[in-house]
Amino acid sequence: MMGTPRLVEIRQNVLKQNDLLARNLRQRFNDAGVMVISLVSSPGAGKTLFLEKTLAALSSQYRVAALVGDLATENDASRLARTQAPVRQITTGTVCHLEAAMVERALEGWNLSDLDFLFVENVGNLVCPSSYDLGENLRLVLMSVTEGEDKPLKYPTIFNSADIAVITKIDLASAVEFDLQAALCSIESVRPGMHVIEVSAKTGDGMEAWYQTLRPHQIKKREITEQAK
Amino acid sequence: MMGTPRLVEIRQNVLKQNDLLARNLRQRFNDAGVMVISLVSSPGAGKTLFLEKTLAALSSQYRVAALVGDLATENDASRLARTQAPVRQITTGTVCHLEAAMVERALEGWNLSDLDFLFVENVGNLVCPSSYDLGENLRLVLMSVTEGEDKPLKYPTIFNSADIAVITKIDLASAVEFDLQAALCSIESVRPGMHVIEVSAKTGDGMEAWYQTLRPHQIKKREITEQAK
Numbered sequence: 170m171m172g173t174p175r176l177v178e179i180r181q182n183v184l185k186q187n188d189l190l191a192r193n194l195r196q197r198f199n200d201a202g203v204m205v206i207s208l209v210s211s212p213g214a215g216k217t218l219f220l221e222k223t224l225a226a227l228s229s230q231y232r233v234a235a236l237v238g239d240l241a242t243e244n245d246a247s248r249l250a251r252t253q254a255p256v257r258q259i260t261t262g263t264v265c266h267l268e269a270a271m272v273e274r275a276l277e278g279w280n281l282s283d284l285d286f287l288f289v290e291n292v293g294n295l296v297c298p299s300s301y302d303l304g305e306n307l308r309l310v311l312m313s314v315t316e317g318e319d320k321p322l323k324y325p326t327i328f329n330s331a332d333i334a335v336i337t338k339i340d341l342a343s344a345v346e347f348d349l350q351a352a353l354c355s356i357e358s359v360r361p362g363m364h365v366i367e368v369s370a371k372t373g374d375g376m377e378a379w380y381q382t383l384r385p386h387q388i389k390k391r392e393i394t395e396q397a398k
Numbered sequence: 399m400m401g402t403p404r405l406v407e408i409r410q411n412v413l414k415q416n417d418l419l420a421r422n423l424r425q426r427f428n429d430a431g432v433m434v435i436s437l438v439s440s441p442g443a444g445k446t447l448f449l450e451k452t453l454a455a456l457s458s459q460y461r462v463a464a465l466v467g468d469l470a471t472e473n474d475a476s477r478l479a480r481t482q483a484p485v486r487q488i489t490t491g492t493v494c495h496l497e498a499a500m501v502e503r504a505l506e507g508w509n510l511s512d513l514d515f516l517f518v519e520n521v522g523n524l525v526c527p528s529s530y531d532l533g534e535n536l537r538l539v540l541m542s543v544t545e546g547e548d549k550p551l552k553y554p555t556i557f558n559s560a561d562i563a564v565i566t567k568i569d570l571a572s573a574v575e576f577d578l579q580a581a582l583c584s585i586e587s588v589r590p591g592m593h594v595i596e597v598s599a600k601t602g603d604g605m606e607a608w609y610q611t612l613r614p615h616q617i618k619k620r621e622i623t624e625q626a627k
Contacts, residue, residue: 211441212524212553213545240525242551263555265494265525293552295441296469296494296523315544315567316442322471323522324441326492338544344573 187301190269194304201281204383205289207267207303209327210311211320212293215337217245218370219311220288224252226380231285236275238267238292245290255279266297269304286383295320299327313338314347321355328356333364333382340369416530419498423533430510433612434518436496436532438556439540440549441522444566446474447599448540449517453481455609460514465504467496467521474519484508495526498533515612524549528556542567543576550584557585562593562611569598 198205208216220235227233234255237245246258259267259275272289281287289305291298310331312320315338321328328334334356342349349367356363366382368375427434437445449464456462463484466474475487488496488504501518510516518534520527539560541549544567550557557563563585571578578596585592595611597604 211522212549213440213542214442239552241554242548244548244551263525263529265523292525293440294494294523294525296492296521297526300492313442313544315542315570319471319473320441322473323468325470341544341570341573344570 184300187269190273191302191304194269194273195306197281198287198304198306201284203281203284203287204307205287205303205305206307206309206383207289207291207305208309208311209291209295209298209331210293210313210337211295211316214293214311214313214316215370216290216293216311217248219335219337219368220290221249221252222370222373222376223288223379224249224254226376227286227383228252228254232283233286233288234279234284235288235290236272237290238271240265240292261292265292265294266301267291267303268301272303295324295327299330307332309333309335311335311337312352314342314352315345318348318351319355321352321359325359328359328363331360331363333366334360335379336365336367338369338371339367339374340372413529416498419502420531420533423498423502424535426510427516427533427535430513432510432513432516433536434516434532434534435536435538435612436518436520436534437538437540438520438524438527438560439522439542439566440524440545443522443540443542443545444599445519445522445540446477448564448566448597449519450478450481451599451602451605452517452608453478453483455605456515456612457481457483461512462515462517463508463513464517464519465501466519467500469494469521490521494521494523495530496520496532497530501532524553524556528559536561538562538564540564540566541581543571543581544574547577547580548584550581550588554588557588557592560589560592562595563589564608565594565596567598567600568596568603569601 210216224233224235235249236257236259238259238261239245240261243258246256249256257275259271289303308331310327353365356365366375366379368379439445453462453464464478465486465488467488467490468474469490472487475485478485486504488500518532537560539556585594595604595608597608
């Protein structure tokens with residue numbers, strides 16, 4: 170039923186339109202010298218706490234902002250706004266993923282040149298966001314230790330569309346008998362060589378390694394900006 | 399972009415086709431006297447363990463079977479097959495939810511009259527499955543204590559499409575500082591009066607209450623079957 174040629178054709182047009190918009194966004198981000206990082210995961214994997222801690226840690230050195238997607242509620246934007254970083258909520262209604270057009274609209278009135286890092290938290294969904302390019306420079310897929318080690322095998326597309334896998338809530342690893350080696354094998358088998366970071370946003374474990382991951386990007390961006398002057 | 403009239407029209411046709419198929423399925427299930435229960439949740443909420451324990455517990459008294467949906471892998475079917483119940487995997491590829499047509503195809507060759515309970519485990523996704531009727535008699539939405547208390551507020555549609563909310567992994571409640579009252583309030587505010595069950599499939603806590611929930615349905619079904627004789 171999902172395979173009728175007409176539906177597929179129109180879906181492809183939607184995706185194509187999204188890709189064109191995403192390409193424009195990426196160009197705008199590059200021109201403004203802002204690094205854009207998106208976060209995808211299933212609901213409850215800990216995206217918002219991870220982002221809250223990241224915004225707080227980076228804001229002493231960098232100019233950071235965030236867009237957060239949800240079907241309903243502005244809870245996440247309210248939480249993140251406590252970090253003092255500019256935050257906007259994108260409420261998608263019944264749409265199960267963010268699209269480039271939503272990101273573009275949410276950016277209206279913001280001067281991107283004023284930012285070093287822009288974070289985009291997608292709707293909690295391990296399936297649909299994988300098909301939609303948002304123009305980001307880096308996509309993180311988060312999975313928590315409570316979700317089970319085989320999630321990458323069951324949701325390979327989202328792991329293939331992401332650049333870095335973040336294993337969250339490692340403080341709960343022993344309570345849920347999480348098998349780290351099995352999880353790493355799952356990731357490796359769907360995306361060989363994928364960079365993996367293990368963190369607990371709650372205790373702070375592993376967060377420094379995550380911030381270090383961002384540093385080369387930021388240094389490179391500054392060099393490019395300097396050269397352009 | 400998602401709002402172009404043509405796409406919406408075709409989506410509605412797909413949903414309408416699904417509803418017609420689901421209605422036929424529901425009639426078939428009723429005629430056969432099998433009670434069909436579907437499970438939806440985000441990835442990693444514990445659907446499979448919950449189902450594994452349920453199949454094992456019910457199989458001493460009832461004839462039970464299961465269909466399990468996933469994008470990829472047959473891991474869940476293999477796990478559930480250990481319970482000796484007939485289990486079939488539905489691999490959806492890139493489709494982020496089960497549809498009535500997939501259920502219908504997966505049932506081919508099974509004599510439904512031989513079953514008392516059929517469980518259908520949907521793809522892990524808190525968004526898209528809400529729109530697709532599978533002809534089930536009862537839909538459970540599962541959320542684990544590790545996902546946060548506000549999930550019902552963020553994903554109201556799936557809670558509205560379900561009959562029972564199951565809070566899973568309650569053995570982890572204190573480790574993650576889960577606020578049960580807040581979670582119950584969230585559920586109550588999107589779906590007043592919704593029946594809620596709290597369980598740990600791992601320790602067995604609350605599972606008996608869940609089996610008791612099924613008993614009246616089974617008794618009622620037997621009465622109807624008896625009357626029809």
